[in-house]
Amino acid sequence: MRILVVILSCFFWVPLASAEKELHKSHQANSSTADTRILVVYPPEVKAYAFANMRRHLEALAEIMVAFSNAQYGQAADIADNKLGVDSHGATACRVHGDHSMPMLPISEGGHVEHHMAKLMPEGWWGLGQNMHVSANEFANKARDAAKNGGADITLASVALAKITQQCVACHSSYRMQ
Numbered sequence: 286m287r288i289l290v291v292i293l294s295c296f297f298w299v300p301l302a303s304a305e306k307e308l309h310k311s312h313q314a315n316s317s318t319a320d321t322r323i324l325v326v327y328p329p330e331v332k333a334y335a336f337a338n339m340r341r342h343l344e345a346l347a348e349i350m351v352a353f354s355n356a357q358y359g360q361a362a363d364i365a366d367n368k369l370g371v372d373s374h375g376a377t378a379c380r381v382h383g384d385h386s387m388p389m390l391p392i393s394e395g396g397h398v399e400h401h402m403a404k405l406m407p408e409g410w411w412g413l414g415q416n417m418h419v420s421a422n423e424f425a426n427k428a429r430d431a432a433k434n435g436g437a438d439i440t441l442a443s444v445a446l447a448k449i450t451q452q453c454v455a456c457h458s459s460y461r462m463q
């Protein structure tokens with residue numbers, strides 16, 4: 286009997302040990318996964334503004350989803366246009382990026398923080414930001430269509446809503462600010 290236990294435990298021990306080894310390997314792989322995101326260095330005021338703007342983006346997205354899930358498609362569309370769309374206040378830095386005619390007063394002398402962010406924003410960031418703002422407007426159009434047909438087919442609007450979040454993810458996996 287004792288021999289049987291020893292033999293059996295040998296059989297079980299080997300796979301267990303190798304499973305543990307695998308786990309250990311995957312831990313090692315995770316800990317050595319380098320953060321490949323590009324660090325964008327903004328001065329403290331610009332960084333604080335950019336983070337606050339991000340939090341507003343998330344709030345807007347939550348509001349859109351609440352309205353949408355309550356079948357208030359027109360309202361979801363308005364929130365998307367007004368809070369995330371290309372003409373929204375939150376899109377100011379992306380909107381004025383590349384406009385070199387802007388007066389660039391220091392922030393301490395009344396300069397606009399959005400203008401400073403626009404100037405320092407990498408080209409790739411701007412492109413991803415624009416994609417996100419445009420996708421919010423595209424969602425708004427599809428949500429208005431859904432409102433018009435009484436919500437009969439909300440599939441296109443749902444797909445467009447998911448696309449907004451994909452644009453957030455695309456930028457988050459490319460850039461970091463700290």
Ligand code: HEC
Pocket residue numbers: 336337339340342343344346369410411413414417449450452453454456457460461462463
């Ligand atoms: C063009 C780039 C870009 C886009 C688009 C973008 N973000 Fe961000 N966001 C960032 C970066 C960079 C950070 C900082 C991440 C870091 O340093 O780890 C960030 C941080 C955040 C944070 C953390 C805020 C805090 O105070 O800690 C939230 C929340 C957030 N983003 C939400 C969103 C949402 C929601 C969307 C889409 C609707 C979005 N972001 C779109 C670049 C972007």
